[in-house]
Amino acid sequence: MPRVLYDLCGIDENLRFSPYCWRVKYALAHKGLDYETRPWHFTDKPAIGFSEQGKVPVLVDGEQTVTDSYEIFRYLDRTYPDKPLLGSGEAEARARFLKFYAERSLAPGMMKTIVMDLYNALDPRDREYFRETREKAFGRALEEVHAPSRGLSQLDQALEPLRGRLGEADFVDGEAPAAADYLLFGSFMWARCVSTADLVSNADPVYAWMERMLDVHGGLGRNAMRIVDIEGAYAN
Amino acid sequence: MPRVLYDLCGIDENLRFSPYCWRVKYALAHKGLDYETRPWHFTDKPAIGFSEQGKVPVLVDGEQTVTDSYEIFRYLDRTYPDKPLLGSGEAEARARFLKFYAERSLAPGMMKTIVMDLYNALDPRDREYFRETREKAFGRALEEVHAPSRGLSQLDQALEPLRGRLGEADFVDGEAPAAADYLLFGSFMWARCVSTADLVSNADPVYAWMERMLDVHGGLGRNAMRIVDIEGAYAN
Incomplete structure (x- = not known):
């Protein structure tokens, strides 16, 4: 199953402007990880209901669902320790x-x-x-x-x-x-x-x-x- | 020879207010290093002439003379690596x-x-x-x-x-x-x-x-x- 990022879109499905989603797209690129995005609208809460909250970014990585851009950075550093994003201490x-x-x-x-x-x-x-x-x-x-x-x-x-x-x-x-x-x-x-x-x-x-x-x-x-x-x- | 910090003073010799000198006093305390201070005035350039510049903080540590608060942080981390101040990377x-x-x-x-x-x-x-x-x-x-x-x-x-x-x-x-x-x-x-x-x-x-x-x-x-x-x- 591919890695999936739910990504806010605008008047065009390909217009992606969320600052928090951009953080995550750069972080995934930094780690060299492939992913697909799913365009998502503010009002489309049901589509991310599985994440038990109502905002993007939502990253689905295999069995893991991670929300909040900073928590996704932490998750990526924990799971893929090469090329640290945040580092420690x-x-x-x-x-x-x-x-x-x-x-x-x-x-x-x-x-x-x-x-x-x-x-x-x-x-x-x-x-x-x-x-x-x-x-x-x-x-x-x-x-x-x-x-x-x-x-x-x-x-x-x-x-x-x-x-x-x-x-x-x-x-x-x-x-x-x-x-x-x-x-x-x-x-x-x-x-x-x-x-x-x-x-x-x-x-x-x-x-x-x-x-x-x-x-x-x-x-x-x-x-x-x-x-x-x-x-x-x-x-x- | 004791470690010496040249420290800006004011209307009283014990009034020490330079923000850059305060950085260094906290950094020295962080490292657990003893030192003496020498009260210094803005206009007393000759007293720190040996540092080849005209501002405090000036730290004299044995044979080493170090100026600029941030450079002193770097010097302290290099010379006394325990309890890092800045860290690396x-x-x-x-x-x-x-x-x-x-x-x-x-x-x-x-x-x-x-x-x-x-x-x-x-x-x-x-x-x-x-x-x-x-x-x-x-x-x-x-x-x-x-x-x-x-x-x-x-x-x-x-x-x-x-x-x-x-x-x-x-x-x-x-x-x-x-x-x-x-x-x-x-x-x-x-x-x-x-x-x-x-x-x-x-x-x-x-x-x-x-x-x-x-x-x-x-x-x-x-x-x-x-x-x-x-x-x-x-x-x-």
Whole structure:
């Protein structure tokens, strides 16, 4: 039985933008593991009911079902110890910090910038679900969350430590990417797939890293479908 | 010959507030190494001329002279491999990110909040030097850098990933502190020694971590002199 990853899709089945699913696709590529993806919609809870929760990524690997991107990283390191993603001890502790940096420092500024693009990239059947759950979480309407210039300025400030690190190394994790790079880059793939917003100037060390990350593992990120590849789908 | 650390001092010889020197004092304590400190002033360049540069920390360990807090961490791990600070491979790469997070995310908000307290804590003979070099670096007068409410709000936002990590673990590096904790906590000691500003609310996981960090290694941080311990020195 092939390894299967349930992967969020949008208005086109091949438009895959979940930052958490992108983390896992990079992690699987890092380990050199084959897999198939199953396109999944926010509202298609029954399809992943076997995982006893309602979110992707869900990885089915033989008899094992694993959910949550970070838990999947841990599972992969445990099961396929070659080419560690997280590592152990202090390496793993510091990867946890990077995970929170992605989710709490980078994602909020990106969200303010791309939220309406994201909404438009959703399959129409998911839009009501997305609006309801996110408006509840944010405490306001999506249209009020949408504030690209504030979002970009927040992101610019949040990028400072990443900029510092990437000014001295090709990847956060050194000469080659590993968990820290994938944990962060998932958020950049999320924005890239649904939006044309220029989040980072091309003179920024973060931009050069993004280009390298798009190219690694056979162009995994670069080859991904973007909303602009779908005729008539990109509303501005 | 005893191990010697040249350590920045302020209006009192025992007021030691350099965030970079605090990193090193925690690192030496982590390794269980004895040392003496030599109080040093910004303008006392000749005293560290033997190090061929003009900043502290300067660690003199037998025949070795090492400068720059991060390089001192590396030196200590190389020379005294027991109880690693940085570790190697991904652990070390991620520690670099934490170093930049301290300097580029945390320090700027703190600086806006405490800069005039810092100025007042300096030995009078260092004030002109400090003002000139910092105003050149900031591109404006210290009094214009001083903006506590903006500084606190910037710091509050920058603390988000640290808050996330410390909501699940006692220390950034896990069950016990190591390099990541020391790299960050140096900045908190800097603020604590010169200012009474409440940087973090006592309901914050970061606050509980600060309390733990003050207590580790025999209360190294807790026992340090603060500006408020010097009669008449704290101007508000």
